[in-house]
Amino acid sequence: MSTAVHLRGLRRVFGSRAVLDGVDLDIERGEFVALLGASGTGKTTLLRILGALDRPDGGTVLVPEARTIVFQEPRLVPSKRVLGNVVVGLPRGAAVQEQGRRALAEVGLADHARAWPHTLSGGEAQRVALARALVREPELLLLDEPFAALDALTRLRMQDLVGDLVRTRRPAVLLVTHDVDEAIRLADRVAVLKDGRLVTDERVEARRPRDAADPEFTALRRRLLGDLGVRLPAAGPDENEKAGRPSEGAIR
Amino acid sequence: MTAAPVETRAYPDLVVPRPRIPRPRRRGMSVALRTLGPLALLGGWWLASATGVLSPDVLASPATVADAARELWADGQLTDALRVSLTRAVLGLACGLAAGLLLGVVTGFSRLGEELLDSPLQLLRALPFLSLVPLFMVWFGIGESARVVLIAVATTFPMYVSTAGGVRNVDRRLLEAMRTFGLGGWRLVREVVLPGALPSLLAGFRLSMTLSVIALIAAEEINSTSGIGYLMTQAQSFSRTDILSVCVLVYGLLGLAADLLARGAERVLMPWRAKGAAR
Ligand SMILES: Nc1ncnc2c1ncn2[C@@H]1O[C@H](COP(=O)(O)OP(=O)(O)O)[C@@H](O)[C@H]1O
Numbered sequence A: 001m002s003t004a005v006h007l008r009g010l011r012r013v014f015g016s017r018a019v020l021d022g023v024d025l026d027i028e029r030g031e032f033v034a035l036l037g038a039s040g041t042g043k044t045t046l047l048r049i050l051g052a053l054d055r056p057d058g059g060t061v062l063v064p065e066a067r068t069i070v071f072q073e074p075r076l077v078p079s080k081r082v083l084g085n086v087v088v089g090l091p092r093g094a095a096v097q098e099q100g101r102r103a104l105a106e107v108g109l110a111d112h113a114r115a116w117p118h119t120l121s122g123g124e125a126q127r128v129a130l131a132r133a134l135v136r137e138p139e140l141l142l143l144d145e146p147f148a149a150l151d152a153l154t155r156l157r158m159q160d161l162v163g164d165l166v167r168t169r170r171p172a173v174l175l176v177t178h179d180v181d182e183a184i185r186l187a188d189r190v191a192v193l194k195d196g197r198l199v200t201d202e203r204v205e206a207r208r209p210r211d212a213a214d215p216e217f218t219a220l221r222r223r224l225l226g227d228l229g230v231r232l233p234a235a236g237p238d239e240n241e242k243a244g245r246p247s248e249g250a251i252r
Numbered sequence B: 001m002t003a004a005p006v007e008t009r010a011y012p013d014l015v016v017p018r019p020r021i022p023r024p025r026r027r028g029m030s031v032a033l034r035t036l037g038p039l040a041l042l043g044g045w046w047l048a049s050a051t052g053v054l055s056p057d058v059l060a061s062p063a064t065v066a067d068a069a070r071e072l073w074a075d076g077q078l079t080d081a082l083r084v085s086l087t088r089a090v091l092g093l094a095c096g097l098a099a100g101l102l103l104g105v106v107t108g109f110s111r112l113g114e115e116l117l118d119s120p121l122q123l124l125r126a127l128p129f130l131s132l133v134p135l136f137m138v139w140f141g142i143g144e145s146a147r148v149v150l151i152a153v154a155t156t157f158p159m160y161v162s163t164a165g166g167v168r169n170v171d172r173r174l175l176e177a178m179r180t181f182g183l184g185g186w187r188l189v190r191e192v193v194l195p196g197a198l199p200s201l202l203a204g205f206r207l208s209m210t211l212s213v214i215a216l217i218a219a220e221e222i223n224s225t226s227g228i229g230y231l232m233t234q235a236q237s238f239s240r241t242d243i244l245s246v247c248v249l250v251y252g253l254l255g256l257a258a259d260l261l262a263r264g265a266e267r268v269l270m271p272w273r274a275k276g277a278a279r
Protein backbone atom coordinates (compact mmCIF):
# COMPACT_ATOMS: atom_id res chain seq x y z
CA MET A 1 0.00 0.00 0.00
CA SER A 2 1.19 3.50 -0.72
CA THR A 3 1.14 6.46 1.61
CA ALA A 4 -1.66 9.03 1.70
CA VAL A 5 -0.44 11.31 4.49
CA HIS A 6 3.13 11.98 5.51
CA LEU A 7 3.87 14.27 8.46
CA ARG A 8 7.30 14.89 9.96
CA GLY A 9 8.06 17.32 12.76
CA LEU A 10 4.90 19.32 12.21
CA ARG A 11 4.80 22.49 14.31
CA ARG A 12 2.12 25.12 14.79
CA VAL A 13 2.57 27.98 17.21
CA PHE A 14 -0.14 30.34 18.46
CA GLY A 15 1.37 33.31 20.22
CA SER A 16 4.10 31.80 22.33
CA ARG A 17 2.47 28.39 22.73
CA ALA A 18 3.41 25.50 20.42
CA VAL A 19 0.07 23.73 20.03
CA LEU A 20 1.63 21.17 17.68
CA ASP A 21 5.25 20.52 18.50
CA GLY A 22 6.80 17.81 16.36
CA VAL A 23 3.95 15.60 15.14
CA ASP A 24 5.02 12.57 13.06
CA LEU A 25 2.28 10.61 11.34
CA ASP A 26 1.89 8.41 8.26
CA ILE A 27 -1.43 7.18 6.93
CA GLU A 28 -1.64 4.50 4.26
CA ARG A 29 -4.17 4.65 1.46
CA GLY A 30 -7.41 3.08 2.59
CA GLU A 31 -6.38 3.23 6.22
CA PHE A 32 -8.69 4.61 8.90
CA VAL A 33 -6.85 6.48 11.65
CA ALA A 34 -8.57 7.93 14.68
CA LEU A 35 -6.89 10.84 16.45
CA LEU A 36 -7.78 11.19 20.11
CA GLY A 37 -7.02 14.06 22.42
CA ALA A 38 -8.55 16.14 25.17
CA SER A 39 -10.18 19.37 24.06
CA GLY A 40 -7.73 22.10 23.17
CA THR A 41 -4.83 19.77 22.38
CA GLY A 42 -4.69 20.86 18.74
CA LYS A 43 -6.65 18.12 16.94
CA THR A 44 -8.62 20.61 14.86
CA THR A 45 -5.46 22.57 14.17
CA LEU A 46 -3.77 19.44 12.81
CA LEU A 47 -6.76 18.62 10.65
CA ARG A 48 -6.98 22.16 9.30
CA ILE A 49 -3.35 22.03 8.30
CA LEU A 50 -3.93 18.77 6.42
CA GLY A 51 -6.96 20.35 4.74
CA ALA A 52 -4.94 23.42 3.68
CA LEU A 53 -7.04 25.70 5.88
CA ASP A 54 -4.19 26.66 8.16
CA ARG A 55 -0.48 27.12 7.77
CA PRO A 56 2.12 25.03 9.60
CA ASP A 57 5.02 26.86 11.23
CA GLY A 58 7.45 24.06 10.55
CA GLY A 59 7.89 20.48 9.45
CA THR A 60 6.92 18.45 6.42
CA VAL A 61 3.32 18.00 5.35
CA LEU A 62 2.38 15.84 2.36
CA VAL A 63 -1.22 15.01 1.46
CA PRO A 64 -3.05 13.77 -1.64
CA GLU A 65 -4.56 16.24 -4.08
CA ALA A 66 -8.16 15.11 -3.54
CA ARG A 67 -9.19 15.63 0.07
CA THR A 68 -12.32 16.82 1.79
CA ILE A 69 -13.34 17.84 5.26
CA VAL A 70 -16.43 17.20 7.33
CA PHE A 71 -16.49 19.88 9.99
CA GLN A 72 -17.87 19.59 13.47
CA GLU A 73 -20.87 21.65 12.39
CA PRO A 74 -22.53 20.85 9.06
CA ARG A 75 -21.73 24.25 7.47
CA LEU A 76 -24.43 24.00 4.82
CA VAL A 77 -25.23 27.01 2.65
CA PRO A 78 -28.68 28.10 3.87
CA SER A 79 -29.65 29.48 0.47
CA LYS A 80 -29.06 26.20 -1.38
CA ARG A 81 -31.26 23.14 -1.24
CA VAL A 82 -29.79 19.90 0.09
CA LEU A 83 -28.76 18.58 -3.32
CA GLY A 84 -27.29 21.97 -4.22
CA ASN A 85 -25.22 21.79 -1.05
CA VAL A 86 -23.95 18.32 -1.89
CA VAL A 87 -22.74 19.25 -5.37
CA VAL A 88 -21.61 22.74 -4.42
CA GLY A 89 -18.49 23.78 -6.32
CA LEU A 90 -18.68 20.86 -8.76
CA PRO A 91 -19.24 21.51 -12.46
CA ARG A 92 -22.94 21.83 -13.32
CA GLY A 93 -24.66 19.10 -15.27
CA ALA A 94 -27.02 16.19 -15.12
CA ALA A 95 -24.25 13.68 -14.41
CA VAL A 96 -23.09 15.60 -11.36
CA GLN A 97 -26.66 15.98 -10.11
CA GLU A 98 -27.09 12.24 -10.46
CA GLN A 99 -23.85 11.65 -8.55
CA GLY A 100 -25.11 13.98 -5.83
CA ARG A 101 -28.39 12.08 -5.62
CA ARG A 102 -26.52 8.81 -5.30
CA ALA A 103 -24.38 10.21 -2.49
CA LEU A 104 -27.53 11.40 -0.74
CA ALA A 105 -29.06 7.96 -1.16
CA GLU A 106 -25.94 6.44 0.37
CA VAL A 107 -26.39 8.49 3.51
CA GLY A 108 -30.11 7.67 3.51
CA LEU A 109 -31.41 11.09 2.52
CA ALA A 110 -32.65 10.47 -1.02
CA ASP A 111 -36.02 12.00 -0.16
CA HIS A 112 -34.53 15.21 1.15
CA ALA A 113 -32.78 16.37 -2.02
CA ARG A 114 -35.07 19.36 -2.40
CA ALA A 115 -35.32 20.29 1.28
CA TRP A 116 -33.84 23.49 2.68
CA PRO A 117 -30.95 22.99 5.12
CA HIS A 118 -32.70 24.73 8.03
CA THR A 119 -35.49 22.15 7.94
CA LEU A 120 -33.08 19.26 8.66
CA SER A 121 -32.35 17.77 12.06
CA GLY A 122 -28.79 17.86 13.37
CA GLY A 123 -28.05 14.29 12.31
CA GLU A 124 -29.55 14.79 8.86
CA ALA A 125 -27.57 17.97 8.30
CA GLN A 126 -24.40 16.17 9.29
CA ARG A 127 -25.21 13.34 6.88
CA VAL A 128 -25.61 15.92 4.10
CA ALA A 129 -22.16 17.23 5.02
CA LEU A 130 -20.87 13.66 4.75
CA ALA A 131 -22.49 13.19 1.34
CA ARG A 132 -20.95 16.47 0.24
CA ALA A 133 -17.53 15.15 1.20
CA LEU A 134 -18.03 11.69 -0.36
CA VAL A 135 -19.36 12.90 -3.70
CA ARG A 136 -15.93 14.36 -4.38
CA GLU A 137 -14.39 10.85 -4.13
CA PRO A 138 -11.57 11.99 -1.86
CA GLU A 139 -8.33 10.11 -1.43
CA LEU A 140 -8.17 11.61 2.04
CA LEU A 141 -11.27 12.17 4.15
CA LEU A 142 -10.80 14.47 7.13
CA LEU A 143 -13.47 14.21 9.82
CA ASP A 144 -13.43 16.72 12.68
CA GLU A 145 -15.58 15.32 15.48
CA PRO A 146 -18.43 14.94 13.01
CA PHE A 147 -20.66 13.15 15.49
CA ALA A 148 -19.88 15.17 18.60
CA ALA A 149 -23.03 17.28 18.48
CA LEU A 150 -25.36 14.32 17.86
CA ASP A 151 -27.43 12.33 20.31
CA ALA A 152 -26.08 8.92 21.28
CA LEU A 153 -28.46 6.95 19.05
CA THR A 154 -27.87 9.04 15.97
CA ARG A 155 -24.18 8.96 16.70
CA LEU A 156 -24.13 5.16 16.69
CA ARG A 157 -26.00 5.09 13.40
CA MET A 158 -23.67 7.67 11.89
CA GLN A 159 -20.65 5.71 13.03
CA ASP A 160 -21.95 2.59 11.30
CA LEU A 161 -22.75 4.60 8.21
CA VAL A 162 -19.28 6.11 8.05
CA GLY A 163 -17.72 2.69 8.69
CA ASP A 164 -19.66 1.16 5.79
CA LEU A 165 -19.07 4.03 3.39
CA VAL A 166 -15.38 4.07 4.10
CA ARG A 167 -15.11 0.30 3.63
CA THR A 168 -16.71 0.50 0.19
CA ARG A 169 -14.88 3.61 -1.01
CA ARG A 170 -11.51 3.07 0.68
CA PRO A 171 -10.25 6.62 1.15
CA ALA A 172 -7.60 7.28 3.77
CA VAL A 173 -9.46 8.66 6.78
CA LEU A 174 -8.36 10.80 9.67
CA LEU A 175 -11.12 10.95 12.25
CA VAL A 176 -10.61 13.47 15.01
CA THR A 177 -12.58 12.61 18.09
CA HIS A 178 -12.53 12.79 21.85
CA ASP A 179 -14.64 9.64 22.16
CA VAL A 180 -12.44 6.63 22.89
CA ASP A 181 -15.14 4.07 22.06
CA GLU A 182 -15.88 5.73 18.77
CA ALA A 183 -12.20 5.61 17.89
CA ILE A 184 -11.87 1.92 18.71
CA ARG A 185 -15.10 0.97 16.97
CA LEU A 186 -14.14 2.58 13.67
CA ALA A 187 -10.42 2.85 13.27
CA ASP A 188 -7.65 0.59 12.01
CA ARG A 189 -5.23 2.63 14.10
CA VAL A 190 -5.61 5.03 17.00
CA ALA A 191 -3.28 7.86 17.92
CA VAL A 192 -3.37 10.11 20.96
CA LEU A 193 -2.31 13.74 20.75
CA LYS A 194 -0.95 15.22 23.94
CA ASP A 195 1.32 18.19 24.66
CA GLY A 196 1.83 18.79 20.98
CA ARG A 197 2.90 15.30 19.92
CA LEU A 198 1.48 11.87 19.33
CA VAL A 199 2.09 9.92 22.53
CA THR A 200 0.38 6.76 21.30
CA ASP A 201 0.04 5.34 17.82
CA GLU A 202 -1.15 1.76 17.72
CA ARG A 203 -3.05 -0.68 15.60
CA VAL A 204 -6.50 -1.81 16.77
CA GLU A 205 -6.35 -5.59 16.78
CA ALA A 206 -9.91 -6.32 17.96
CA ARG A 207 -11.92 -8.23 15.35
CA ARG A 208 -14.75 -6.51 13.43
CA PRO A 209 -17.59 -5.95 14.03
CA ARG A 210 -16.11 -4.64 17.23
CA ASP A 211 -17.85 -5.34 20.44
CA ALA A 212 -17.23 -3.19 23.48
CA ALA A 213 -17.37 -6.36 25.58
CA ASP A 214 -14.39 -7.88 23.74
CA PRO A 215 -11.47 -8.07 26.22
CA GLU A 216 -9.14 -6.65 23.62
CA PHE A 217 -11.48 -3.68 23.21
CA THR A 218 -11.62 -3.05 26.95
CA ALA A 219 -7.88 -3.38 27.38
CA LEU A 220 -7.16 -0.90 24.58
CA ARG A 221 -9.84 1.41 25.90
CA ARG A 222 -8.26 1.36 29.32
CA ARG A 223 -4.82 2.10 27.88
CA LEU A 224 -6.06 4.96 25.73
CA LEU A 225 -7.97 6.52 28.60
CA GLY A 226 -4.79 6.25 30.63
CA ASP A 227 -2.88 8.11 27.89
CA LEU A 228 -5.58 10.75 27.98
CA GLY A 229 -5.13 11.12 31.71
CA VAL A 230 -8.30 9.34 32.85
CA ARG A 231 -7.80 6.78 35.61
CA LEU A 232 -10.39 4.03 35.80
CA PRO A 233 -10.91 1.95 38.92
CA ALA A 234 -9.15 -1.42 38.75
CA ALA A 235 -10.99 -3.86 36.50
CA GLY A 236 -13.86 -5.33 38.50
CA PRO A 237 -16.70 -7.68 37.65
CA ASP A 238 -18.84 -4.81 36.35
CA GLU A 239 -16.21 -3.58 33.94
CA ASN A 240 -17.64 -5.31 30.90
CA GLU A 241 -21.12 -4.15 31.63
CA LYS A 242 -19.89 -0.58 31.86
CA ALA A 243 -17.95 -0.84 28.65
CA GLY A 244 -21.11 -2.01 26.94
CA ARG A 245 -22.42 1.51 26.97
CA PRO A 246 -21.00 3.07 23.84
CA SER A 247 -20.06 6.60 24.78
CA GLU A 248 -19.01 5.87 28.32
CA GLY A 249 -15.38 6.61 27.55
CA ALA A 250 -15.96 10.03 26.11
CA ILE A 251 -13.81 12.77 27.56
CA ARG A 252 -15.98 15.73 28.19
CA MET B 1 7.89 25.97 5.67
CA THR B 2 9.56 24.11 2.85
CA ALA B 3 9.15 20.41 2.22
CA ALA B 4 12.47 18.63 2.09
CA PRO B 5 12.98 17.72 -1.57
CA VAL B 6 14.10 14.22 -0.64
CA GLU B 7 10.79 13.52 1.06
CA THR B 8 8.74 15.03 -1.72
CA ARG B 9 10.53 12.73 -4.17
CA ALA B 10 9.81 9.73 -2.00
CA TYR B 11 6.07 10.45 -2.30
CA PRO B 12 5.55 11.49 -5.91
CA ASP B 13 1.73 11.56 -5.82
CA LEU B 14 1.45 13.64 -2.65
CA VAL B 15 1.45 17.42 -2.49
CA VAL B 16 2.22 20.06 0.09
CA PRO B 17 -1.09 21.64 1.14
CA ARG B 18 -1.17 25.30 0.17
CA PRO B 19 -3.54 27.27 2.36
CA ARG B 20 -5.19 30.12 0.52
CA ILE B 21 -5.16 32.49 3.44
CA PRO B 22 -3.51 35.86 3.19
CA ARG B 23 -0.41 36.24 5.32
CA PRO B 24 -0.92 38.85 8.02
CA ARG B 25 0.44 42.14 6.73
CA ARG B 26 2.36 44.53 8.86
CA ARG B 27 0.45 47.67 9.83
CA GLY B 28 2.92 50.03 8.16
CA MET B 29 2.72 48.14 4.87
CA SER B 30 -1.05 48.33 4.90
CA VAL B 31 -1.03 52.08 5.56
CA ALA B 32 1.53 52.60 2.81
CA LEU B 33 -0.65 50.70 0.32
CA ARG B 34 -3.68 52.74 1.35
CA THR B 35 -1.95 56.08 0.78
CA LEU B 36 -0.76 54.90 -2.64
CA GLY B 37 -4.09 55.69 -4.35
CA PRO B 38 -4.45 59.32 -3.20
CA LEU B 39 -0.76 59.95 -3.91
CA ALA B 40 -1.18 58.58 -7.44
CA LEU B 41 -4.12 60.94 -7.98
CA LEU B 42 -2.04 63.86 -6.77
CA GLY B 43 0.86 62.82 -8.99
CA GLY B 44 -1.42 62.56 -12.01
CA TRP B 45 -2.82 66.01 -11.34
CA TRP B 46 0.64 67.48 -10.97
CA LEU B 47 1.83 65.78 -14.15
CA ALA B 48 -1.18 66.96 -16.14
CA SER B 49 -0.65 70.54 -14.97
CA ALA B 50 3.07 70.49 -15.58
CA THR B 51 2.75 69.15 -19.12
CA GLY B 52 0.01 71.60 -19.95
CA VAL B 53 -2.66 68.97 -20.60
CA LEU B 54 -4.64 70.64 -17.83
CA SER B 55 -4.90 74.36 -18.49
CA PRO B 56 -4.88 76.62 -15.39
CA ASP B 57 -8.32 78.04 -16.34
CA VAL B 58 -9.84 74.61 -15.89
CA LEU B 59 -7.97 73.50 -12.82
CA ALA B 60 -5.04 75.21 -11.15
CA SER B 61 -1.83 73.26 -10.61
CA PRO B 62 -1.13 71.66 -7.22
CA ALA B 63 1.45 74.31 -6.42
CA THR B 64 -0.97 77.23 -7.03
CA VAL B 65 -3.64 75.45 -5.06
CA ALA B 66 -1.23 74.92 -2.18
CA ASP B 67 -0.39 78.64 -2.32
CA ALA B 68 -4.07 79.56 -2.26
CA ALA B 69 -4.64 77.22 0.67
CA ARG B 70 -1.76 78.79 2.57
CA GLU B 71 -3.13 82.26 1.87
CA LEU B 72 -6.65 81.33 2.95
CA TRP B 73 -5.29 79.65 6.05
CA ALA B 74 -3.10 82.63 6.95
CA ASP B 75 -5.89 85.19 6.85
CA GLY B 76 -8.19 82.92 8.81
CA GLN B 77 -10.83 82.56 6.10
CA LEU B 78 -10.31 78.82 5.72
CA THR B 79 -10.37 78.04 9.42
CA ASP B 80 -13.50 80.11 9.92
CA ALA B 81 -15.24 78.48 6.99
CA LEU B 82 -14.17 75.02 8.16
CA ARG B 83 -15.41 75.61 11.68
CA VAL B 84 -18.80 76.80 10.49
CA SER B 85 -19.19 74.04 7.91
CA LEU B 86 -18.05 71.29 10.23
CA THR B 87 -20.45 72.43 12.94
CA ARG B 88 -23.32 72.26 10.49
CA ALA B 89 -22.28 68.88 9.14
CA VAL B 90 -21.65 67.30 12.52
CA LEU B 91 -24.88 68.62 14.03
CA GLY B 92 -26.95 67.51 11.08
CA LEU B 93 -25.19 64.17 10.86
CA ALA B 94 -25.66 63.49 14.57
CA CYS B 95 -29.40 64.13 14.31
CA GLY B 96 -29.68 62.08 11.13
CA LEU B 97 -27.72 59.15 12.55
CA ALA B 98 -29.73 59.13 15.75
CA ALA B 99 -33.02 59.22 13.87
CA GLY B 100 -31.91 56.58 11.37
CA LEU B 101 -30.64 54.32 14.12
CA LEU B 102 -33.81 54.61 16.16
CA LEU B 103 -36.14 54.06 13.21
CA GLY B 104 -33.97 51.23 11.92
CA VAL B 105 -33.95 49.37 15.21
CA VAL B 106 -37.71 49.80 15.61
CA THR B 107 -38.56 48.54 12.12
CA GLY B 108 -35.89 45.85 12.13
CA PHE B 109 -36.73 44.48 15.53
CA SER B 110 -40.51 44.72 15.77
CA ARG B 111 -42.92 43.46 13.19
CA LEU B 112 -45.49 46.10 14.12
CA GLY B 113 -42.84 48.77 13.76
CA GLU B 114 -41.98 47.55 10.30
CA GLU B 115 -45.60 47.39 9.20
CA LEU B 116 -46.30 50.89 10.47
CA LEU B 117 -43.12 52.72 9.60
CA ASP B 118 -41.39 51.05 6.70
CA SER B 119 -43.57 52.13 3.77
CA PRO B 120 -43.83 55.81 4.78
CA LEU B 121 -40.08 55.87 5.31
CA GLN B 122 -39.41 54.24 1.96
CA LEU B 123 -41.69 56.81 0.38
CA LEU B 124 -39.85 59.70 2.01
CA ARG B 125 -36.54 58.12 1.11
CA ALA B 126 -37.46 58.21 -2.56
CA LEU B 127 -37.73 62.03 -2.48
CA PRO B 128 -34.51 63.61 -3.68
CA PHE B 129 -33.48 65.73 -0.75
CA LEU B 130 -32.20 68.46 -3.05
CA SER B 131 -35.78 69.08 -4.08
CA LEU B 132 -36.56 69.86 -0.45
CA VAL B 133 -34.20 72.84 -0.32
CA PRO B 134 -36.75 75.46 -1.43
CA LEU B 135 -39.41 73.92 0.80
CA PHE B 136 -37.11 74.01 3.83
CA MET B 137 -36.32 77.65 3.15
CA VAL B 138 -40.01 78.39 3.37
CA TRP B 139 -40.47 76.31 6.50
CA PHE B 140 -37.37 77.17 8.49
CA GLY B 141 -36.33 80.48 6.96
CA ILE B 142 -32.82 81.00 5.67
CA GLY B 143 -31.12 80.56 9.05
CA GLU B 144 -28.92 77.80 10.41
CA SER B 145 -31.79 75.47 11.25
CA ALA B 146 -32.82 74.92 7.64
CA ARG B 147 -29.27 73.80 6.82
CA VAL B 148 -28.93 71.47 9.77
CA VAL B 149 -32.36 69.96 9.14
CA LEU B 150 -31.53 69.41 5.49
CA ILE B 151 -28.35 67.53 6.42
CA ALA B 152 -30.20 65.57 9.08
CA VAL B 153 -32.94 64.52 6.67
CA ALA B 154 -30.44 63.54 4.00
CA THR B 155 -28.38 61.39 6.38
CA THR B 156 -31.30 59.71 8.12
CA PHE B 157 -32.19 57.37 5.29
CA PRO B 158 -28.93 55.54 4.55
CA MET B 159 -28.54 54.96 8.27
CA TYR B 160 -32.13 53.79 8.49
CA VAL B 161 -31.90 51.32 5.62
CA SER B 162 -28.59 49.84 6.82
CA THR B 163 -29.69 49.61 10.44
CA ALA B 164 -33.01 47.96 9.63
CA GLY B 165 -31.28 45.43 7.38
CA GLY B 166 -28.57 44.69 9.91
CA VAL B 167 -30.99 44.30 12.79
CA ARG B 168 -33.22 42.02 10.72
CA ASN B 169 -30.22 39.84 9.86
CA VAL B 170 -29.18 39.18 13.44
CA ASP B 171 -29.26 35.43 13.98
CA ARG B 172 -32.83 34.53 15.05
CA ARG B 173 -31.59 31.45 16.87
CA LEU B 174 -29.26 33.57 18.94
CA LEU B 175 -32.12 35.89 19.88
CA GLU B 176 -34.28 32.91 20.79
CA ALA B 177 -31.51 31.53 23.00
CA MET B 178 -30.92 34.89 24.69
CA ARG B 179 -34.65 35.24 25.40
CA THR B 180 -34.59 31.94 27.25
CA PHE B 181 -31.78 33.36 29.40
CA GLY B 182 -34.06 36.19 30.40
CA LEU B 183 -32.58 38.84 28.16
CA GLY B 184 -35.27 40.98 26.61
CA GLY B 185 -36.34 44.42 25.47
CA TRP B 186 -33.76 47.16 25.59
CA ARG B 187 -31.03 44.97 27.08
CA LEU B 188 -31.43 42.42 24.30
CA VAL B 189 -31.16 45.22 21.75
CA ARG B 190 -28.14 46.76 23.40
CA GLU B 191 -26.17 43.66 24.27
CA VAL B 192 -26.92 41.35 21.35
CA VAL B 193 -28.82 43.00 18.51
CA LEU B 194 -26.73 46.14 18.11
CA PRO B 195 -23.33 44.38 18.33
CA GLY B 196 -24.63 41.83 15.83
CA ALA B 197 -25.81 44.55 13.48
CA LEU B 198 -22.67 46.63 13.94
CA PRO B 199 -21.15 45.92 10.52
CA SER B 200 -24.32 47.21 8.88
CA LEU B 201 -24.48 50.15 11.28
CA LEU B 202 -20.96 51.15 10.31
CA ALA B 203 -21.78 50.77 6.63
CA GLY B 204 -24.76 53.08 7.16
CA PHE B 205 -22.55 55.45 9.12
CA ARG B 206 -20.16 55.70 6.20
CA LEU B 207 -22.89 56.27 3.62
CA SER B 208 -24.49 58.91 5.82
CA MET B 209 -21.19 60.62 6.40
CA THR B 210 -20.55 60.93 2.67
CA LEU B 211 -24.06 62.20 2.14
CA SER B 212 -23.66 64.76 4.92
CA VAL B 213 -20.91 66.46 2.93
CA ILE B 214 -23.08 66.50 -0.19
CA ALA B 215 -25.98 67.91 1.81
CA LEU B 216 -23.61 70.45 3.30
CA ILE B 217 -22.81 71.78 -0.14
CA ALA B 218 -26.50 72.03 -0.98
CA ALA B 219 -27.26 73.61 2.38
CA GLU B 220 -24.56 76.21 2.03
CA GLU B 221 -26.02 77.36 -1.23
CA ILE B 222 -29.00 78.64 0.73
CA ASN B 223 -28.07 82.28 0.84
CA SER B 224 -25.18 81.68 3.19
CA THR B 225 -22.62 84.19 4.38
CA SER B 226 -20.15 81.76 5.89
CA GLY B 227 -18.76 78.27 5.45
CA ILE B 228 -16.91 76.47 2.70
CA GLY B 229 -19.90 76.78 0.37
CA TYR B 230 -19.83 80.56 0.77
CA LEU B 231 -16.11 80.57 0.05
CA MET B 232 -16.82 78.63 -3.12
CA THR B 233 -19.60 80.96 -4.28
CA GLN B 234 -17.26 83.89 -3.84
CA ALA B 235 -14.39 82.21 -5.62
CA GLN B 236 -16.76 81.33 -8.44
CA SER B 237 -17.74 84.97 -9.00
CA PHE B 238 -14.07 85.96 -9.18
CA SER B 239 -13.13 82.93 -11.33
CA ARG B 240 -10.51 81.86 -8.80
CA THR B 241 -10.08 78.22 -9.79
CA ASP B 242 -7.30 77.89 -7.24
CA ILE B 243 -9.64 78.71 -4.35
CA LEU B 244 -12.36 76.55 -5.88
CA SER B 245 -9.87 73.70 -6.00
CA VAL B 246 -8.92 74.28 -2.38
CA CYS B 247 -12.59 74.00 -1.41
CA VAL B 248 -13.11 70.85 -3.47
CA LEU B 249 -9.98 69.40 -1.91
CA VAL B 250 -11.27 70.25 1.56
CA TYR B 251 -14.49 68.39 0.81
CA GLY B 252 -12.48 65.43 -0.38
CA LEU B 253 -10.30 65.44 2.71
CA LEU B 254 -13.39 65.68 4.91
CA GLY B 255 -14.75 62.56 3.20
CA LEU B 256 -11.44 60.75 3.63
CA ALA B 257 -11.21 61.71 7.30
CA ALA B 258 -14.76 60.51 7.83
CA ASP B 259 -13.88 57.19 6.25
CA LEU B 260 -10.78 56.79 8.42
CA LEU B 261 -12.94 57.52 11.43
CA ALA B 262 -15.36 54.78 10.42
CA ARG B 263 -12.49 52.36 9.90
CA GLY B 264 -11.05 53.17 13.30
CA ALA B 265 -14.49 52.76 14.86
CA GLU B 266 -14.73 49.33 13.24
CA ARG B 267 -11.49 48.24 14.84
CA VAL B 268 -12.36 49.63 18.26
CA LEU B 269 -16.01 48.59 18.34
CA MET B 270 -15.63 45.08 16.95
CA PRO B 271 -12.62 43.49 18.63
CA TRP B 272 -14.12 40.03 18.06
CA ARG B 273 -13.88 40.47 14.30
CA ALA B 274 -10.34 41.79 14.33
CA LYS B 275 -8.25 38.84 13.19
CA GLY B 276 -10.63 37.49 10.58
CA ALA B 277 -10.10 33.85 11.59
CA ALA B 278 -12.75 31.60 10.06
CA ARG B 279 -12.98 28.85 12.65
N1 LIG C 1 -6.48 31.07 15.47
C1 LIG C 1 -6.05 30.79 16.72
N2 LIG C 1 -5.42 31.75 17.45
C2 LIG C 1 -4.97 31.47 18.69
N3 LIG C 1 -5.07 30.29 19.30
C3 LIG C 1 -5.68 29.30 18.62
C4 LIG C 1 -6.20 29.50 17.29
N4 LIG C 1 -6.72 28.33 16.87
C5 LIG C 1 -6.56 27.47 17.88
N5 LIG C 1 -5.94 28.03 18.92
C6 LIG C 1 -5.58 27.37 20.18
O1 LIG C 1 -4.96 26.16 19.89
C7 LIG C 1 -5.38 25.18 20.79
C8 LIG C 1 -5.84 23.96 20.05
O2 LIG C 1 -7.03 24.24 19.40
P1 LIG C 1 -7.83 23.14 18.60
O3 LIG C 1 -6.94 22.57 17.57
O4 LIG C 1 -9.10 23.74 18.14
O5 LIG C 1 -8.12 22.06 19.74
P2 LIG C 1 -8.98 20.74 19.67
O6 LIG C 1 -8.01 19.65 19.97
O7 LIG C 1 -9.99 20.84 20.76
O8 LIG C 1 -9.58 20.63 18.33
C9 LIG C 1 -6.45 25.78 21.67
O9 LIG C 1 -5.89 26.04 22.92
C10 LIG C 1 -6.82 27.06 20.97
O10 LIG C 1 -7.08 28.05 21.92
Ligand SMILES: [Mg+2]
Residues within 6 Å of the ligand: A043, A044, A045, A145
Ligand atom coordinates in the same frame (compact mmCIF):
# COMPACT_ATOMS: atom_id res chain seq x y z
MG1 LIG D 1 -11.64 20.69 17.77
